[in-house]
Amino acid sequence: MALTSTPFLSYHEIQVDKIDIYDDAYGFYQEFNDVMNLLEQVKPVPSKRLTKRLIERVRQMN
């Protein structure tokens, strides 16, 4: 009999660090896929100038 089996995964090998169990259980990403995709269009990042100014202030504190 030709057996095709999935590789065995131990409990500790299952990656759950980046998964929010509540997100998963409530299925927000499935149900509100359209809204989530829209939210993806905005990616606020601090400007280089702002980051540089912050690092300079941190250096002055020390």
Next chain:
Amino acid sequence: MKKTMSDYELIEKFVKGEQSCFETLIQRHKNKVFAYISLYIRDQALAEDLFQDTFLKVIQSVKSGKYYDNGKFISWVMRIAHNLIIDHFRRVKQLNTVSNDDYESDLFNSKKFAEANVEDHMIKKQIQKDIRNLISQLPDDQREVVILRHYSGLSFKEIADITDVSINTALGRMRYALINMRKMMEEKKISLTFN
């Protein structure tokens, strides 16, 4: 292979005098912190001040031994940002001078935009402005959960801790926020016409 230092390892080294370790922490977490503050506070100049104040407050707290590692450094930083925002609104309320300045951040500080054609640029800019407006029209508690979950990547457990509510309440706020946003999208006929 070079091992990436954990947040706590970086903090320990920073306390011992390795300045660059805090800079690594800033680079690692700046986007999450900035997204939260800049989407919550519409005034860009104020958002930038609070962004800097958050990290400076983190340093003060770390140096005075107020940080105890539980593997959730970013969650702790976001709580500091949250408290600074609340303090700000309390002060504004006391002064009774609420600002209604429309906030439009520099979303196009990437060189890529210089190469994109003008029409695409304008469509994208309009969509981003619409989305910011959608977010800003949500009630405060719903807006906060959406930002902390979607843009700052915190878990619902962490969001519940930061905002002092139960996990069920945080989940409920998220659901209402998404329903409200979908309703507004339909009313305003906002859709992804640009990819």
